[in-house]
Amino acid sequence: MRNRLTLAFIVLSVCLLLGAGILRSFILRDLIREQESAHVHEESVLIADIVDRRQAEGGKVDETFLRGLVGADDRLVYSPHGAPAVEVHGSTYDDTNDPAKDIASSSEVSGGDVTVSQSPEVIKDILYRDISSVLALFLLIGGVAGLCGFFFSRWLSAPFRQLATAAAALGRGRFDLDLPETKIPEARAISLALGTSATQLEDRLRRERDFAEHTSHVLRTPLTGLRLEMEELALREDVPADVRQTAVRSMKTVDGMNQVAGDLVELARSGSLVAGAELPLVDLATQLAQRWADRLAARDRALTASAEGDLELTYTPGPVEHVLDLVLAEVVRRGTGGVRIIFSGQEGGHLRVRVASEGVVPRPRNGESELSSRLDEARTVVAALGGRISGDDPAQGLEVLLPRR
Numbered sequence: 001m002r003n004r005l006t007l008a009f010i011v012l013s014v015c016l017l018l019g020a021g022i023l024r025s026f027i028l029r030d031l032i033r034e035q036e037s038a039h040v041h042e043e044s045v046l047i048a049d050i051v052d053r054r055q056a057e058g059g060k061v062d063e064t065f066l067r068g069l070v071g072a073d074d075r076l077v078y079s080p081h082g083a084p085a086v087e088v089h090g091s092t093y094d095d096t097n098d099p100a101k102d103i104a105s106s107s108e109v110s111g112g113d114v115t116v117s118q119s120p121e122v123i124k125d126i127l128y129r130d131i132s133s134v135l136a137l138f139l140l141i142g143g144v145a146g147l148c149g150f151f152f153s154r155w156l157s158a159p160f161r162q163l164a165t166a167a168a169a170l171g172r173g174r175f176d177l178d179l180p181e182t183k184i185p186e187a188r189a190i191s192l193a194l195g196t197s198a199t200q201l202e203d204r205l206r207r208e209r210d211f212a213e214h215t216s217h218v219l220r221t222p223l224t225g226l227r228l229e230m231e232e233l234a235l236r237e238d239v240p241a242d243v244r245q246t247a248v249r250s251m252k253t254v255d256g257m258n259q260v261a262g263d264l265v266e267l268a269r270s271g272s273l274v275a276g277a278e279l280p281l282v283d284l285a286t287q288l289a290q291r292w293a294d295r296l297a298a299r300d301r302a303l304t305a306s307a308e309g310d311l312e313l314t315y316t317p318g319p320v321e322h323v324l325d326l327v328l329a330e331v332v333r334r335g336t337g338g339v340r341i342i343f344s345g346q347e348g349g350h351l352r353v354r355v356a357s358e359g360v361v362p363r364p365r366n367g368e369s370e371l372s373s374r375l376d377e378a379r380t381v382v383a384a385l386g387g388r389i390s391g392d393d394p395a396q397g398l399e400v401l402l403p404r405r
Helices: 002-056 063-067 121-127 131-171 185-235 241-270 281-297 317-334 368-384
Strands: 074-080 086-089 103-109 112-118 303-309 335-345 351-360 388-390 398-402
Touching (some): 002 074, 002 103, 002 112, 002 131, 063 086, 131 185, 131 317, 185 241, 185 368, 281 317, 281 335, 317 335, 317 351, 317 398, 368 388, 368 398
Parallel strands (some): 303 335
Antiparallel strands (some): 074 086, 074 112, 103 112, 335 351, 351 398, 388 398
């Protein structure tokens, strides 16, 4: 986008300059033609006066005399009445051109007239005399237009680059989008659409979690009560044997229904947030470790990471990134020395991440509320995903448990 905008600025500037230059050349050509016509007329009047004086003194007006009067770019014709015309050319006059197209002016003298004409090529020579300067000016203006176009294109495309980053984050399952604040209507519309989509997806995730918890309670509680009653009935001695056998079979049926209910709840909880965005644990751990290693390196702190368990388990990267960004920001703020991250793929697909630092900064007296607010934000996100965070001391380690989503 930036390259196209920069090129558009250059092309637009050059086209405007070409248009203005062509219009200006037509205007200059007419002005130069008028000036040259006036100059030729003055020259013809002056030569006519010289010829009149020559004749008055009894001198001969011939080719030799006229050659000393003609200009380098002019053609001079002396036409006496009743005698052949005398014509002389200047040293640079192009006699191959059609004389009818020349700029000409005639003046009367005693016994004839004098005509001075100039080739129209003189006008072209004047117009094109500084063509190199014009080209240099075009190059200079093109360069300035390119610089202006580059900076303007960066300014115009900055919101869209930020929106592209936000869209990629949403595609990975992140809902904390960094959206640009801009007055460009198109960028604002895209930003609003992305923000709305992130809110809707986050709300859907929260409803799924609530649904799973509610379903688990609504289905399993009565099934558990029913099984207890069946078990009590099967243990009673005052009921017929066939009733006790029926109670035993009913308990097996209730156990099967309870298992199905658990499978349905687990299926609802383990569904992928964004289909196709999942990454294997080993790749996800590598990306997150490299990302925070670069940030910690700027503070002269080292980061080590390892991945354990089932490395082929796949997870949606966005929620894990969001949670670890919050947790690691707190560990970096309150911890000292190197940081250690351990990713562990658990049985059943759960992801366990332990984050710890070598040391810890003494907590200020009024820092409890700040610490609580930071970790509460992370705990809120993890709870929405159906997981939990344990610990609050970076030196002892913070442990994040997330379901497979």
